[in-house]
Amino acid sequence: MSNQKTSDIVRIVLADDHALVRDGIRALLEEEKNLKVVGEVSNGLEALKMVTELTPDVLIIDIRMPELSGIEAVEQLNQKEKSTTKSIILSMHDSEEYILKSVKAGANGYLLKDTDKNEFIKAIHTVNAGGKFFSGDISNVLVNNLFGASAANPAPKNQSKQNPFDLTNKELRVLELILSGLTNKEISEKLQNSKRTIETHRFNLMKKMKVKNLLDLAKKAQKHNLVNP
Template sequence: MQESGLQQTISIVLADDHSLVRDGIRALLEEEPDLDVIGEVSNGLEALKMVENKSPDILIIDIRMPELGGIETVERLNKNPNVKTKCIILSMHDSEEYILKSVQAGASGYLLKDTGKTEFVKAIHMVQEGGKYFSGDISNVLVNNLFSPDKSVNGKTASREDKNNPFDLTNKELQVLELVLAGYTNKEISEKLQNSKRTIETHRFNLMKKMEVKNLIDLSKKAHKYKLV
């Protein structure tokens, strides 16, 4: 943390492979007098070097990037006892798998990219003060995972028999699958699950990719064959 007069400034590095996203985040954060973006990088390897060279207070990092992803980067930083930088994941993905892996890697916070400025700034301050910050939906995933009797020791869901879930679908993907096959549109599913339409589209893409199907008919056949619904 740098000191300017009587005001302490929180130094921040941004890691995202889209320059427009970084520009937007920088503009938003630098409206705050105590937040200072001291560097930007476009992948995890660059983030490791930047943290080593500049020792920022906070690293705000995306999950999916070239060279080295956000979760792997956070994990490497947290294994280094000389690194004091705290990490906040900023992602468009609210999948249970990403959230749990981020926490296990040592992230101090997890925010979605549609988070408002007030919550974003609040999260940065809370993490800087030594706390953890996970936005509403993310907190629910963590609470459900911690207290559900159906969780296995490796963090994966065991709410359905493994033999009936050979595609390793997350709970959220199973929910989306069930609603898709019930005939709901992405917009209707987003309203039911209280997620953005873009997030539902991502879940839908991921489950179809995992199940290796390209259309709704094949999705339905495979889901029923393996008794996923």
């Protein structure tokens, strides 16, 4: 038995509908002596129930889960008057919509699943101490939303154009880069995102615009004036 005081240990509940993901996160966290995973669940309703029963210090929760989404679970958690549990959204999605909804729901942090270990650990301790933690890309979304694009990084010109597909600013940027001929790898390097994140944006673009290939994507983007001539 460790001699470390219980009060020094950050008690964590993991909520993700993929067991392999939970296993990986738990293994990573429990390499740290002052972090302890006290429970795991696979949907939002179970997360709320376990948080009520165990009162962990931090809930780490995915966005897209059965029964109740991570955002809905965080919102309900923050509606409980006596709840002291802090929450971190851990997701593969860096869409503006998800980020802003998470912040509005009361999430104390938002991290992408390709976050490195050091940043992950730092986020947990920051949130547990009462602070907020948003990784670089996420912070940029929040800043741009609150204050508008900076002069050094102006918003795309197409932002003021028609947008019948409800594309986010990030999706519009990715669309422009796709149609300029860049590969997913080149776009990921340019935007400093993981290749998997760019692949997710490409999938979401195809789905929202209801197209199945690059040619149709280009035609529809041009038809609706989504890209600069």
